[in-house]
Amino acid sequence: MRINDLLMGLVMALLGAITIWASKDFPPLARQPYGAGTFPTIIGAFLVGLGLLLSLRGWQQRGALFLWQGQVTLSRTLICLLAVIAAVAGYVLLTPLLGFPLVAPLMLTLLIGWLSDGRWGMAVIVAIVASAVVWSVFALLLHVPLDLGILEEVIY
Amino acid sequence: MAELHAALGMVFAWDVLAVILGASLFGLLIGAIPGLTATMATALLVPVTFFMEPLPAISAIVAATAMAIVAGDIPGALLRIPGTPASAAYTEEAYLMGRKGKIGQALGVNLVCSVVGGLIGVAILAFFAPLVADFALRFTSDEYFWLALLGLSCAVLVSGADPLKGAISMLIGLLISMVGMDSVSGQIRFTFGISDLLSGISILPVLIGLFAVAELLRRMPEIGHTHFPPPPPVEKPFSGVGSLMWQYKGGIARSGVLGTLIGALPGAGADIASWISYALSRKLSRTPEKYGTGHPEGLVAASSANNAALSGAYIPALVFGIPGDTITAIIIGVLMMKGITPGPDVFTSNATLVNAIFIVFILANLLLLPLGLLAIRGARHILAVPSSVLYPLILLFCIVGAFAANNSLLDVWLMLGLGLLAYFLVENDFPIGPMILAVILGPVVESNFMRSMIKANGELLVLFERPIAAMLGGLALLVWLAIIVSSVRSAWQTRASATSS
Numbered sequence: 001m002r003i004n005d006l007l008m009g010l011v012m013a014l015l016g017a018i019t020i021w022a023s024k025d026f027p028p029l030a031r032q033p034y035g036a037g038t039f040p041t042i043i044g045a046f047l048v049g050l051g052l053l054l055s056l057r058g059w060q061q062r063g064a065l066f067l068w069q070g071q072v073t074l075s076r077t078l079i080c081l082l083a084v085i086a087a088v089a090g091y092v093l094l095t096p097l098l099g100f101p102l103v104a105p106l107m108l109t110l111l112i113g114w115l116s117d118g119r120w121g122m123a124v125i126v127a128i129v130a131s132a133v134v135w136s137v138f139a140l141l142l143h144v145p146l147d148l149g150i151l152e153e154v155i156y
Numbered sequence: 157m158a159e160l161h162a163a164l165g166m167v168f169a170w171d172v173l174a175v176i177l178g179a180s181l182f183g184l185l186i187g188a189i190p191g192l193t194a195t196m197a198t199a200l201l202v203p204v205t206f207f208m209e210p211l212p213a214i215s216a217i218v219a220a221t222a223m224a225i226v227a228g229d230i231p232g233a234l235l236r237i238p239g240t241p242a243s244a245a246y247t248e249e250a251y252l253m254g255r256k257g258k259i260g261q262a263l264g265v266n267l268v269c270s271v272v273g274g275l276i277g278v279a280i281l282a283f284f285a286p287l288v289a290d291f292a293l294r295f296t297s298d299e300y301f302w303l304a305l306l307g308l309s310c311a312v313l314v315s316g317a318d319p320l321k322g323a324i325s326m327l328i329g330l331l332i333s334m335v336g337m338d339s340v341s342g343q344i345r346f347t348f349g350i351s352d353l354l355s356g357i358s359i360l361p362v363l364i365g366l367f368a369v370a371e372l373l374r375r376m377p378e379i380g381h382t383h384f385p386p387p388p389p390v391e392k393p394f395s396g397v398g399s400l401m402w403q404y405k406g407g408i409a410r411s412g413v414l415g416t417l418i419g420a421l422p423g424a425g426a427d428i429a430s431w432i433s434y435a436l437s438r439k440l441s442r443t444p445e446k447y448g449t450g451h452p453e454g455l456v457a458a459s460s461a462n463n464a465a466l467s468g469a470y471i472p473a474l475v476f477g478i479p480g481d482t483i484t485a486i487i488i489g490v491l492m493m494k495g496i497t498p499g500p501d502v503f504t505s506n507a508t509l510v511n512a513i514f515i516v517f518i519l520a521n522l523l524l525l526p527l528g529l530l531a532i533r534g535a536r537h538i539l540a541v542p543s544s545v546l547y548p549l550i551l552l553f554c555i556v557g558a559f560a561a562n563n564s565l566l567d568v569w570l571m572l573g574l575g576l577l578a579y580f581l582v583e584n585d586f587p588i589g590p591m592i593l594a595v596i597l598g599p600v601v602e603s604n605f606m607r608s609m610i611k612a613n614g615e616l617l618v619l620f621e622r623p624i625a626a627m628l629g630g631l632a633l634l635v636w637l638a639i640i641v642s643s644v645r646s647a648w649q650t651r652a653s654a655t656s657s
Contacts (some may be wrong), residue, residue: 003381003584012324019331026343029606032614037345039602042331050324053643057320072377080376081576084369084551088572091555092565108548114626115379115544124546130549134556144560 001074005058009051016047029108087111099149100139106133163511167519172212176516179216179563181524182222184531187224188538189546190237192371194224196481199367200488200550202360203557210494211512213574214487218501218513219520221483225426225462229266230535234388242426242462245434245454252450254388260532264393265400265452266459266526267410273460274521276412277419277467282514285503289475292500297611298619300476301604302628304597307422309480309635313642314424320643321586322519327579329594330601332357339599340606352566359489360561361571362595366484366588368554368574372547379543393532397452404456407437415461419468425455425481426462429611432591433461463524467517474498474510477600482589485596493561553557 019040026037068074087107094103108127113120138144166172179201186197191206197220205213228240232247233254253262295303312322316317335346336356347353401408411433418429437457438447447454470487477498479485491498495504503510531538558571605619612618620626 001580001583003580005584008584012327015331016327022346026345027341029341029610032609034606034609034614036338036341036345037599040331040334040345043327043334047324047327047331050327051645052318054320054324057646077377081373081579084373084376085572085576087548087551088555088568092568096565101568104552110550111551112545115376115548116542117380117544126545126549130552134552137204138556138560142204142560144556145563146504146556146559 001070001077003053003063004063004067005061007055007065009053009057009058011051012046012054013051016044016049016051019044019047083114084109093147095147095149097149099151100135100146101131101151102149104134159507159511162508164513166211166508167215167515172215172516174218175212175216176520179220180527181384182529183220183223184227185538185541187227187240188219188230188531188535189541189543190235190491190539191229192375193222193240193367194228194242195367195486196371197221198483198486199363200553200557202363202486203553203560205490205626206360206493206561210491211509211516213490213494214513215516215520217487217490218516219418219523221466222463222520222524223527223531225466226270226524227531229270229459230263230531231539233262233266234535235539240427242430244427245430245462248448249452249455250449252448253455254450255454256450258450259388260391260393261396261400262452262455264395264397265455267524267532268397268401269394269456269459270528271521271524271579272408273519274413274463274467274524275417276409276460277464278466278517278521280413280416281467281470281517285471285475285510288372288471289500289503292475292639293504295478295500295624296622296623297604297607297629298622299372301601301608301619302625302632303476304600304604306486306628306632306635307476308471308594309632309639310422310424310599311593312422312639313635314428318585318646319639320646321584322590323639323643325581325586325588326590327592328581329591330598332362332591333595333598334602338515339603340610349627350566352562352564356599357570357595358561358564358567359493359595361558361567362574363486363489363592364554364558365571365574366578366592367573368550370578370582370588372551372554373575373579375543376547378614379547391538393529395421395524400452400456401491404453405406407440407453407457408460409459411457412464415464416468416471416514418461419465420471422472422478422480422492423590424465424482425469426465427463429468430458430462434458444555452509463521470513470517474502474513475500479593479596482592485592487655488596518592 023037023040026035028035047074091103091107105127108130109123112126113123184195186192187194198217201216201220205216225240225242228238228243232238236251238244238247238248250262254647275448308326312319312326335353337344337354392466414433415429418424418432434454437454438444441453469484472478472480473484473488477488479488488498547638554571555568558567582588608619620629
């Protein structure tokens with residue numbers, strides 16, 4: 001999705017202004033004009049300046065504020081974005097409760113089944129095998145503490 | 157000699173060799189699949205390298221990236237779709253050679269030239285890096301401040317057609333690097349009360365978010381909408397390659413050297429090296445009219461240059477800790493996670509490791525020949541891997557990888573947030589390269605500036621007192637002048653075109 005430079009520039013300038021405001025209370029080092037706030041303030045000032053320059057350029061172009069271009073439809077792209085967000089959010093929120101061995105195969109099955117237009121049998125098999133491989137590599141080999149969730153009570 | 161012997165012993169250990177082989181096969185898979193880049197391969201490898209010793213970790217990244225760049229040539233020649241951006245410059249040429257019935261020769265030229273280019277790059281790296289490091293031992297915080305700033309400035313200048321957007325991308329990266337406890341004053345900044353952010357935003361979720369998740373978000377909607385035709389069979393990949401190499405030996409040598417030099421420039425990676433080498437080769441050719449018709453001369457030059465650039469990027473990375481491209485930015489991040497700060501001191505304190513890295517480069521480049529041949533032979537199978545299966549698997553790997561560094565689910569949220577940010581920025585022509593370089597170089601710029609100011613009681617002009625610092629400072633200011641002029645000119649042109657239309 002193309003957003004007009006006028007808007008992008010204003011967002012960047014706003015980000016810069018917030019950075020300057022949030023840096024104003026950082027104290028300087030003893031007997032120094034510089035401190036923890038120096039760099040964030042400089043970065044913020046540049047963001048304001050360059051953001052406004054970008055806005056000016058966008059305003060001169062006078063294009064649409066939002067423009068969709070490309071072979072894939074906007075709705076398809078938005079659905080894919082939401083699917084990835086939902087998958088990551090689902091993993092983060094559900095793994096502590098249900099555990100990796102349940103959440104990962106579920107997430108993979110849903111994503112693969114949906115993306116492959118309903119080949120659910122293949123999706124389930126791939127999801128289980130892939131989750132087992134990831135578990136073996138990260139949890140067993142590299143000792144990453146992937147959550148077991150409720151399975152912890154079942155196993156131990 | 158004893159150091160070289162020790163380095164050989166380090167490299168020819170079974171675990172390092174196994175890592176090189178495994179990472180090469182991983183790079184082969186990622187590089188050969190259209191749309192997945194060498195940087196993405198590196199970002200996906202980092203979570204695993206996190207648990208390795210420094211040498212196997214770097215070996216994995218060196219081997220995977222070299223292989224990914226070579227494998228990226230395969231879909232370019234077979235389907236006219238570059239596997240990685242580094243192959244884009246000569247995709248048309250290789251594809252048209254295939255249409256003339258020389259597909260095997262095109263891929264053979266790609267492969268052998270990549271190996272030769274890579275070896276030229278390694279030779280230059282191994283020869284010059286210790287010399288530059290010896291010189292850099294005299295550097296103080298003044299020089300390092302300017303050098304890091306120069307690195308950031310060059311990254312903005314060469315990042316794309318729009319330096320203004322490159323500069324904004326760099327500033328966002330700098331802002332990300334400011335989160336956490338300030339290393340000089342101990343002041344806590346922008347943590348919003350989250351204790352996990354006290355040590356700053358971990359490099360792992362940043363890398364995975366910017367280079368893997370953002371790429372997934374871009375590619376996933378295309379599933380079912382882009383269909384690759386079955387690739388043609390590849391026969392006799394090395395037939396006639398030797399004579400072509402001999403015919404264009406000057407071009408190979410020139411592109412190898414040029415690629416290494418371009419790779420050493422901060423921000424300019426393998427893709428820029430191959431475009432410039434291709435253009436220069438055309439300019440110097442006796443038959444420029446044949447370019448774009450399936451002529452091997454440009455292919456030879458650009459294939460040599462992109463792999464040479466990979467090695468070249470390690471010169472500033474190892475000697476100064478200034479990344480030459482996104483991949484070396486990741487390498488620096490990996491080294492820092494392992495408590496090794498790249499810089500001239502590494503050449504004396506860790507000389508064996510540095511020599512071992514050079515040997516790994518040679519080994520990884522030589523390994524390209526058999527594995528590249530394997531990739532060419534197995535291209536039909538690799539290209540048949542359905543994206544609908546591959547992308548969800550990559551997403552799971554991203555999530556677990558981001559979690560693995562600190563065992564923190566906050567890192568997974570950060571990965572997602574940064575991935576979405578990078579997606580929207582790239583969709584609007586903001587380059588991501590300056591952002592990752594800024595994340596790495598932000599603390600370097602700030603800490604060296606503060607050290608210089610503490611030494612000089614806040615006197616700014618001291619940054620120009622030492623001759624090399626003054627020269628680097630002058631160069632950095634010149635680059636910024638060029639960025640400003642370019643941005644103003646672009647704004648002026650936009651205004652002129654808006655007025656005329």
